[in-house]
Amino acid sequence: MRDITVRNPLDMHLHLRDDDMLCLVAPLSAGTFSGGLVMPNLVPPITNLQILHRYKSMIADAIGENSFKPYMTMFYRNYDREFIKNIKESITAMKLYPAGITTNSDSGVSSFDIDTMRPTLETMSELNIPLCVHGETDGFVMDREAEFMDIYETLATAFPKLKIIMEHITTKAATKIVQKYDNLFATVTAHHLLLTLDDLAGGLLKPHLFCKPIAKRHDDKDALVDMATSGHRKIMFGSDSAPHPTSSKECCGCAAGVFTAPIAIQLMAELFIKNDKNIDQSEQNLQKFMSDNAINIYGISPPPKSITLENKEFIVPKIYKNKQNEVTPMKSGETISWRIK
Amino acid sequence: MRDITVRNPLDMHLHLRDDDMLCLVAPLSAGTFSGGLVMPNLVPPITNLQILHRYKSMIADAIGENSFKPYMTMFYRNYDREFIKNIKESITAMKLYPAGITTNSDSGVSSFDIDTMRPTLETMSELNIPLCVHGETDGFVMDREAEFMDIYETLATAFPKLKIIMEHITTKAATKIVQKYDNLFATVTAHHLLLTLDDLAGGLLKPHLFCKPIAKRHDDKDALVDMATSGHRKIMFGSDSAPHPTSSKECCGCAAGVFTAPIAIQLMAELFIKNDKNIDQSEQNLQKFMSDNAINIYGISPPPKSITLENKEFIVPKIYKNKQNEVTPMKSGETISWRIK
Numbered sequence: 001m002r003d004i005t006v007r008n009p010l011d012m013h014l015h016l017r018d019d020d021m022l023c024l025v026a027p028l029s030a031g032t033f034s035g036g037l038v039m040p041n042l043v044p045p046i047t048n049l050q051i052l053h054r055y056k057s058m059i060a061d062a063i064g065e066n067s068f069k070p071y072m073t074m075f076y077r078n079y080d081r082e083f084i085k086n087i088k089e090s091i092t093a094m095k096l097y098p099a100g101i102t103t104n105s106d107s108g109v110s111s112f113d114i115d116t117m118r119p120t121l122e123t124m125s126e127l128n129i130p131l132c133v134h135g136e137t138d139g140f141v142m143d144r145e146a147e148f149m150d151i152y153e154t155l156a157t158a159f160p161k162l163k164i165i166m167e168h169i170t171t172k173a174a175t176k177i178v179q180k181y182d183n184l185f186a187t188v189t190a191h192h193l194l195l196t197l198d199d200l201a202g203g204l205l206k207p208h209l210f211c212k213p214i215a216k217r218h219d220d221k222d223a224l225v226d227m228a229t230s231g232h233r234k235i236m237f238g239s240d241s242a243p244h245p246t247s248s249k250e251c252c253g254c255a256a257g258v259f260t261a262p263i264a265i266q267l268m269a270e271l272f273i274k275n276d277k278n279i280d281q282s283e284q285n286l287q288k289f290m291s292d293n294a295i296n297i298y299g300i301s302p303p304p305k306s307i308t309l310e311n312k313e314f315i316v317p318k319i320y321k322n323k324q325n326e327v328t329p330m331k332s333g334e335t336i337s338w339r340i341k
Numbered sequence: 342m343r344d345i346t347v348r349n350p351l352d353m354h355l356h357l358r359d360d361d362m363l364c365l366v367a368p369l370s371a372g373t374f375s376g377g378l379v380m381p382n383l384v385p386p387i388t389n390l391q392i393l394h395r396y397k398s399m400i401a402d403a404i405g406e407n408s409f410k411p412y413m414t415m416f417y418r419n420y421d422r423e424f425i426k427n428i429k430e431s432i433t434a435m436k437l438y439p440a441g442i443t444t445n446s447d448s449g450v451s452s453f454d455i456d457t458m459r460p461t462l463e464t465m466s467e468l469n470i471p472l473c474v475h476g477e478t479d480g481f482v483m484d485r486e487a488e489f490m491d492i493y494e495t496l497a498t499a500f501p502k503l504k505i506i507m508e509h510i511t512t513k514a515a516t517k518i519v520q521k522y523d524n525l526f527a528t529v530t531a532h533h534l535l536l537t538l539d540d541l542a543g544g545l546l547k548p549h550l551f552c553k554p555i556a557k558r559h560d561d562k563d564a565l566v567d568m569a570t571s572g573h574r575k576i577m578f579g580s581d582s583a584p585h586p587t588s589s590k591e592c593c594g595c596a597a598g599v600f601t602a603p604i605a606i607q608l609m610a611e612l613f614i615k616n617d618k619n620i621d622q623s624e625q626n627l628q629k630f631m632s633d634n635a636i637n638i639y640g641i642s643p644p645p646k647s648i649t650l651e652n653k654e655f656i657v658p659k660i661y662k663n664k665q666n667e668v669t670p671m672k673s674g675e676t677i678s679w680r681i682k
Contacts, residue, residue, distance in 0.1 A: 140558060141543040142483070201542070201555055202482040204594035210546040217481060251591050252669070253545035328593070 001276055001311040003341060004283045008302045009265055010294045011036035013132075013167055013187045013238025015257070016059060016070070018042055020324035025243050026062035028262040028320060032340060034291070034305040035069035037132070037238065037298075040095050041104040045075035049087055067303045073132065076109065078116060084123045092298060093130040093165070101136050101144075102212045103242065103256065108134075112151050114158050121155070125162035130298065131155075132165040135174075136213055142197070145213050146173045156181035163297065168192065168240045170213045172223035178234055185297050187238030188224050190267045191258040191330055196221050207254040208328050211242070229272055231285030236294040239264045243327040246319065259329045263316050265290065267331075269309045269338035307340060314339030342617050342652040344682060345624045349643045350606055351635045352377035354473075354508055354528045354579025356598070357411070359383055359396065361665035363403045366584050369603040369661060371409035373681060375632070375646040378412045378473070378579065378639075381436050382445040386416035390428055408644045414473065417450065419457060425464045433639060434471040434506070442477050442485075443553045444583065444597065449475075453492050455499050462496070466503035471639065472496075473506040476515075477554055483538070486554050487514045497522035504638065509533065509581045511554045513564035519575055526638050528579030529565050531608045532599040532671055537562050548595040549669050552583070570613055572626030577635040580605045584668040587660065600670045604657055606631065608672075610650045610679035648681060655680030 014036035016026050029036055038059065040046035046055060052072055059070045074087055076096035097108030109117075124131060135152060136144035155164055166178055166186040178186045195215040200206055209215070227235050241264065242257025249255060260267065272286040273279060295302065316331045355377035357367050370377055379400065381387035387396060393413055400411045415428055417437035438449030450458075465472060476493060477485035496505055507519055507527040519527045536556040541547055550556070568576050582605065583598025590596060601608065613627040614620060636643065657672045 140537070141539050142558075196481070198482050201551065204596065205546070205548050205551040206594055207546050207548065208593060210542065214542055217483075250593055252549060252673075253547055255545065332593075 001273070002279065003308050003310045004269060004273060004279070004286070006265060006287060006290050006307045006309070008034040008295070008305055009290045009307055010034060010237065010302055011239045011241070011261065011264065012236050012294045012298075013037060013039065013189070013240045014261070015039050015041075015240070015242045016062075017243060018055065018058060020322065021243055022058060022062045024320060024322045024325050024327065025241075025261060026059055027064065027066060029241070030063045030066035030068035031262065032265050032307055033068060034302040035071055035300070037071045037073060037092060040073045040075040041097060041102070043104050045104065045107060046073070047075050047077060049090055052087075052090055067305060069302050071298070071300065075107075076131070078120045081119065081123045084120065084127060084129070088127050088129060091129065092300065093132045094124060095132045095134070095167075097134045098136060098138070101134055101138065105134070112154070114154060118158075121159050121162055125159050128163070130163040130165055132167050134167050135169075141214050142216065145169070145171050149173055149177050152177055152184060153181070156184050159183070165297075168213060168238060169224065170216050171220045175223045175227045185234045185236070187236050187240075188228055189238060189240045189258070190260045190264045191215065193221065193225050193228060193271055194267065207249045208330065208332065209258060210249075210254055210256055211240070211258045212256040225271070228289050229282070229285055231288040233288070233293055233296065235289065236297065237264070237268065237290050243325075246326045246328045249328060259320075259327050262320065263329055263331060263336060265307055266309065266314055266336045266338045266340065270336055273311075273338070309338045310341045311337060312339050313337060342614070343620065344649050344651045345610060345614060345620070345627070347606060347610075347628060347631050347648045347650070349375040349636070349646055350631045350648055351375060351578065351643055352580045352582070352602065352605065353577045353635045353639075354378055354380065354530070354581045355602070356380050356382075356581070356583045357400060357403075358584060359399060361663065362584055363399060365661060365663045365666050365668065366582075366600075366602060367400055367403035368405065368407060370582070371404045371407035372603065373606050373648055374409060375643040376410035376412055376641070378414060378433060381414045381416040382438060382443070384445050386445065386448060387414070388416050388418060390431055393428075393431055408646060410643050412639070412641065416448075417472070419461045422460065422464045425461065425468060425470070429468050429470060432470065433641065434473045435465060436473045436475070436508075438475045439477060439479070442475055442479065446475070453495070455495060459499075462500050462503055466500050469504070471504040471506055473508050475509075476507055482555050483557065486510070486512050490514055490518050493518055493525060494522070497525050500524070506638075509554060509579060510565065511557050512561045516564045516568045526575045526577070528577050528581075529569055530579060530581045530599070531601045531605045532556065534562065534566050534569060534612055535608065548590045549671060549673065550599060551590075551595055551597055552581070552599045553597040566612070569630050570623070570626055572629040574629070574634055574637065576630065577638060578605070578609065578631050584666075587667045587669045590669060600661075600668050603661065604670055604672060604677060606648055607650065607655055607677045607679045607681065611677055614652075614679070650679045651682045652678060653680050654678060
């Protein structure tokens, strides 16, 4: 099979963490991606410009010589108009977490009362600041995303000019809702395009495949793959690559998160490019999914970077580590059929 | 609250393993139970009298001075009439595994073709040997038991005088089917009466709560609890207590099985006895669930043993170990509100 190229790949849902872990993982994203939307759920979360600028500077140090644009986000709260006007130039989006729903989200939103949120969301709408949402209720783990669809519909209807990004969607239900409203868009991860609950718990239990939202059913995965690989304009790649030390994954209470940043483009090439016959179309759709859609949805101009992949075996490293941290990637020690040239 | 007593408690689904692990876990069951139905999925599985008698002798050695009756089972295959007549006096039941569905079940049944199974099942029916079934398909992990209900119905209809035990049921669907056919009965585990998928994967991932069949939804658990705590004559306690070394549970591919044998009676007391007001009725229902129903269904006469529990805190040991093995129990280090006097 011929080589393929992805121009300006973007990871529109990225956890870079801080301190030593940031130093390990940021270069791994910056090595292949042109830019990424950086999640704000640190401890403490990014809730003002001072924390944001300090974090941005830490990221710049960690990236070093690499050309990589960190698109910053602010942790959503019901901020006032003055605050939002003041941060507008420094951020690409605000990220909303329901309180306690995932890693470091304790101070998130505990009530989706539209009137309470209205001043903030109307200001964001007016200033064209997208709202990224971790869309899960606190219900049964397999139902959390599906139960959140009503809230997406309410938000999309109440704020029709607000761009709302349904983050890391995992269900067939979500692929339908995102297409129903003009102002809804979505990211999907590499792992949710490849896994179901069977991979986590159908045979042996695989903590390195444990993530939130949890991987769902086969028809959910199939719907996500259909939407992504068709090049649909409303869906973009967001890895939700979430590094945890291996010791926090192989224990009696394992943290949620799959680490894919350094292998994501290779995995997506393997998923999109099935055969020689349709390779031109598949490559175009991969380009839309990995970059063009995000550029259009967010109106961003990432630094130019061109990644060429060849159809040759790539053996995923068993671990990625620095002096302080060791992270086990998805497909640790396994083979992917595309590698970066 | 007053003390309660369980007479002749029986664990009608028990994994005693072999070698060093047998030496660790057999005394823990024998300490509180009067007897237990011993599963035959060893390596190699128990498929003839020679292996069975050797295993029974190993169990006797491991139990030592304790009064405990191991009710032996043969690993189901399509045996001929002569074989079955020959083993009848040595076994209490045969245990059927679909091939590859759980630990050490590779040589189980790969096709549920009734005509192929007929000679064996008709002979068992005639000789009054119960058939215990691990009822799961190889489908999506949350659907495996529900998908197996058709096979239970087919077996129950085709062999109306064969006693069929639906082992470790986990779904509302199973509680309905077991009541629909005269010749169907069921066991349920302590953990499936207490856990849902949320406990395994709703927060942090908990490998010590990972089991096959996997814990299901809240309404499934509620249906199991309703049936068991009502003292329904068709449901019996079977722990499916499945010890794995802690190192096989806290790793990158964790074995399925929850270890509850030494805490099962305490856990069931906590589940059944809710308050002083109904304590007489609750104690009676606990007696049925933990012993009387099994005695009636299997027609067995376990050695007398009387376990008295008091409503005082029992702190579950963090681990159970001998020189060779270390096993982490369910509720490791946690508190149960009833303890053995």
